[in-house]
Amino acid sequence: MSVEIAELNSKKSMPPIQFGEEVSGAETLLRCLILEQVEHIFGYPGGAVLPIYDSLYGSYFKHILTRHEQGAIHAADGYARATGKPGVCIATSGPGATNLVTGIATAQMDSVPLVCITGNVAQNLIGTDAFQEANITGITIPITKHSYFVRDVRDLPRIIKEAFHIATTGRPGPVLIDIPKDVANAKAPFYYPEDVNIRAYRASLVPSDEEVNTFVEAIRSAKKPVILAGGGIIAAGADKELLAFAEKTRIPVINTFMGLGGFPGVHELSLGMPGMHGSYTANQALLQADCVIGLGARFDDRITMGRTKEFAPNARIVHVDIDPAELGKNVATAVTVAGDVKSTLQKALPLVSACDSQAWINQLKEWQQQQPYKYKKEDGVLKPQAVIELLYNTTEGNAIVTTDVGQHQMWTAQYYKFKHSRSFISSGGLGTMGFGFPSAVGAQIAHPDRTVIAVVGDGGFQMTNQELAIVSQYNIPVKVVILNNQCLGMVRQWQELFYDNRYSQIDLTCSPDFVKLAEAYGVKGLRASTQEEAERVWAEALEHNGPVVIDFRVAPGENVYPMVASGNTLDQMELGEE
Numbered sequence: 001m002s003v004e005i006a007e008l009n010s011k012k013s014m015p016p017i018q019f020g021e022e023v024s025g026a027e028t029l030l031r032c033l034i035l036e037q038v039e040h041i042f043g044y045p046g047g048a049v050l051p052i053y054d055s056l057y058g059s060y061f062k063h064i065l066t067r068h069e070q071g072a073i074h075a076a077d078g079y080a081r082a083t084g085k086p087g088v089c090i091a092t093s094g095p096g097a098t099n100l101v102t103g104i105a106t107a108q109m110d111s112v113p114l115v116c117i118t119g120n121v122a123q124n125l126i127g128t129d130a131f132q133e134a135n136i137t138g139i140t141i142p143i144t145k146h147s148y149f150v151r152d153v154r155d156l157p158r159i160i161k162e163a164f165h166i167a168t169t170g171r172p173g174p175v176l177i178d179i180p181k182d183v184a185n186a187k188a189p190f191y192y193p194e195d196v197n198i199r200a201y202r203a204s205l206v207p208s209d210e211e212v213n214t215f216v217e218a219i220r221s222a223k224k225p226v227i228l229a230g231g232g233i234i235a236a237g238a239d240k241e242l243l244a245f246a247e248k249t250r251i252p253v254i255n256t257f258m259g260l261g262g263f264p265g266v267h268e269l270s271l272g273m274p275g276m277h278g279s280y281t282a283n284q285a286l287l288q289a290d291c292v293i294g295l296g297a298r299f300d301d302r303i304t305m306g307r308t309k310e311f312a313p314n315a316r317i318v319h320v321d322i323d324p325a326e327l328g329k330n331v332a333t334a335v336t337v338a339g340d341v342k343s344t345l346q347k348a349l350p351l352v353s354a355c356d357s358q359a360w361i362n363q364l365k366e367w368q369q370q371q372p373y374k375y376k377k378e379d380g381v382l383k384p385q386a387v388i389e390l391l392y393n394t395t396e397g398n399a400i401v402t403t404d405v406g407q408h409q410m411w412t413a414q415y416y417k418f419k420h421s422r423s424f425i426s427s428g429g430l431g432t433m434g435f436g437f438p439s440a441v442g443a444q445i446a447h448p449d450r451t452v453i454a455v456v457g458d459g460g461f462q463m464t465n466q467e468l469a470i471v472s473q474y475n476i477p478v479k480v481v482i483l484n485n486q487c488l489g490m491v492r493q494w495q496e497l498f499y500d501n502r503y504s505q506i507d508l509t510c511s512p513d514f515v516k517l518a519e520a521y522g523v524k525g526l527r528a529s530t531q532e533e534a535e536r537v538w539a540e541a542l543e544h545n546g547p548v549v550i551d552f553r554v555a556p557g558e559n560v561y562p563m564v565a566s567g568n569t570l571d572q573m574e575l576g577e578e
Contacts, residue, residue: 005476008040008062009448015060019191025153025184026051029117032160034060035192038088040079040445042072046092047132048119051184064445064474067466069096071438073103074464077112078439081425082400082446084237086113086167093120094132097178098139102432105143107174109429110258111235113167114174115160116144122182123151137178145173153186158193165196170203171323172235204322207339212347218318218335219352222291224360225251226271228303231258231428232296232321238342239263239421242295245345250354252364254282256297257413258428265417266397271364272373275303276564277410280371281364283562283570286312294319296341299330300429308332310569320344371575373414375558382530384408384483384554388415390538391453391481399451400443402426404436404460407489410560412455434463440478441467451479451542458484458511468521471547479541480549482514485556493559518549529553 017031029052033041041063045053056063066072069091076087091100097118107114121130137147146166148159156179163175207215219225233242239262246253246269253263254271263270272279274286286292286303292315297303299319304311308331316334319327320341327336337344375385388411391399397417402425403409409426418424425443427435440454461482471478483489488506495503515525524544526537534552541548561576 005445005448005474008064008445008474017190020189022187023190024051024055024187025150025156025179026055028153028156028188028190029160029179029184030055030059030061031190032157032192033088036160036164040064041088041090042066042076042079042442043090044069044072044092044096046096046119048093048121048181049090049184051181052090052117052119052179064470066438067469068464069099070103070434071464071467073100073114073116074106074435074438075442075445075467076114077103077107077435078402078425078442079446080107080112080114080442081439082422082443084422086115086164087442088115088117090117091119092132093118093136094134096132097134097136101139101143104140104174104176106427106430106432106435108143108145110427111172111231112174113172115163115167116174116176118176118178119184120178120180123180124182126180137176140176143174144176147176147178149178150180150183153183153188156183157191161193162196162198166198166201170205204324204338205340206343207337207347209347211337211339212344212351214335215318215320215337215344216348216351218316219249219251219291219293219355222355223357224289225249225291225293225355225357226285226289227251227253228256228274228286228292228294228297229253229259229262230256230295230297231262232341233259233262234421236296236322236340236342237421238296238340238345241342241345241349243267245349245352248349248354249352250357250361251293252285252361254285256303257426259297260413260424261418261421264419266419269361271368273413274570276305276566277414277560277562279373279414280562280573280575281367283564283573284367285364286315287570289315291315292317294321295345296321298326304330305564305566305568305570307567307569375576378555380530382528382534382552382554384411384485384552384558385415386531387481387483387534387552387554388412388455390534391455392416394538394542395451395453399423399453400425400447401453401455402436402440402443403454404456405431405433406457406460407485407493407558407560408455408457408483411483433460435460437461437478437480438464438467440480441471441476444476444478452477453479453481455481455483457489458482458486458508458514459488461514462511465517468518468523468547468549472522475546477545478547480547482549482551483554484514484551485554485558486511487556490560496559498565514549514551524548525551527551527553
């Protein structure tokens with residue numbers, strides 16, 4: 001039965017909840033989710049969670065039945081990244097729970113708030129190798145912010161309250177709640193705690209005045225300062241504060257890959273993305289800066305290239321992060337501030353003034369003019385970079401764009417100038433193929449009136465393309481852009497450059513006909529092989545009010561440039577054929 005996306009987003013009145021009424025663990029869970037203002041749940045049922053799904057029958061929630069648990073958790077992740085609210089997913093015990101593992105690790109690496117609910121066999125069967133038994137709490141300890149195994153139904157309300165608090169405070173992350181079937185069936189009087197009091201967990205948010213004053217003094221005398229703005233800007237909702245801070249101090253801004261959209265890509269002070277496939281100007285700015293201000297950035301190996309001693313060699317590094325464990329972890333820092341970047345910038349803004357940086361800004365603009373992102377155009381050949389430019393020009397940078405992982409991901413980061421926070425959704429730290437399409441589904445459900453584009457490769461799309469069933473069922477108008485180069489493009493690029501053209505297991509020429517695949521699911525399918533066809537079919541896709549899959553047949557041998565080879569320093573950039 002088809003259900004329109006509008007129905008998935010229709011506002012229902014919250015059902016009355018009676019405290020003290022004796023209800024099952026499954027009903028307790030749903031009442032707690034209502035009180036946490038959860039509306040959308042992504043999941044897949046099975047034996048251990050049948051009590052929960054029985055309580056879901058005809059309930060207040062909009063449940064989206066994905067076709068794989070990995071699709072459920074990636075959709076919940078996309079929903080969370082697009083809204084800032086915790087995403088919620090449900091899976092059954094055993095393989096259902098273990099199918100969430102990749103998505104949990106993805107969220108943990110990128111600091112995404114998720115509450116993952118799994119079922120388990122009844123407690124009397126734990127440890128007997130019962131059917132579909134798995135120690136999912138043990139499996140996920142290294143990749144969650146916290147994991148719970150519920151032993152008593154009376155503890156369930158407290159655990160759910162704590163789970164949402166942990167997932168969304170401090171550095172966000174995924175929390176797992178494993179509920180044995182006997183706990184889901186057991187009954188207890190319903191309550192929900194008003195406050196959370198977790199011993200040894202205190203999420204520090206506001207930095208001290210002393211830290212902020214030291215931060216301000218550290219940047220006051222800089223002549224070549226640069227801001228390195230990471231995903232923490234987006235997680236904290238600090239994009240407006242960053243914009244005001246950069247404009248008042250006249251300090252140029254580099255956005256890390258995870259920070260794209262946290263500062264407008266079209267702003268005169270924007271230098272783009274740094275690192276392995278970053279812009280020439282961003283990397284030169286880091287090499288020559290006398291002060292690097294890291295705001296919610298991890299200084300990871302794709303930026304430092306693992307050569308931390310040679311990274312920003314002339315700069316004092318100032319680091320602001322909500323997670324004290326990140327301060328000084330990867331690079332030596334002169335000044336550290338433990339606190340959320342929004343609060344830090346709010347307290348610093350009245351204290352700062354414009355830096356004497358105009359000569360520095362002029363130099364950066366010159367580099368931008370001399371070495372922009374560029375590629376070689378060929379008649380009759382559709383270049384992947386041109387497809388991303390087409391997406392940007394037609395949406396004016398206002399779409400929500402999700403990606404898989406690979407060459408298309410880097411081209412999207414390079415050629416789509418993101419204007420708004422929470423408009424770029426991609427697996428950064430873990431680099432998860434198959435993430436792009438289902439995360440777009442979650443983002444579109446969160447924002448039904450916005451254009452949502454999933455940019456995927458022909459490899460990654462085949463990992464989760466079964467979720468075409470739900471975009472068809474609910475008429476979720478995601479536009480799936482496949483940059484189809486008929487190979488595992490990034491692997492091919494590395495084999496070309498570093499393995500003497502020994503192409504091993506990268507051939508995807510026998511992939512399905514993606515247009516026919518889309519049509520088999522009842523989704524509109526289009527194809528383009530030239531620039532003229534690309535412009536025509538993309539215009540048709542944008543006009544269509546439902547989901548569309550567009551198979552862009554792009555140049556198979558195209559490489560991503562600029563590129564800094566692994567182990568090299570930022571001054572050793574390969575700029576490509578041009």
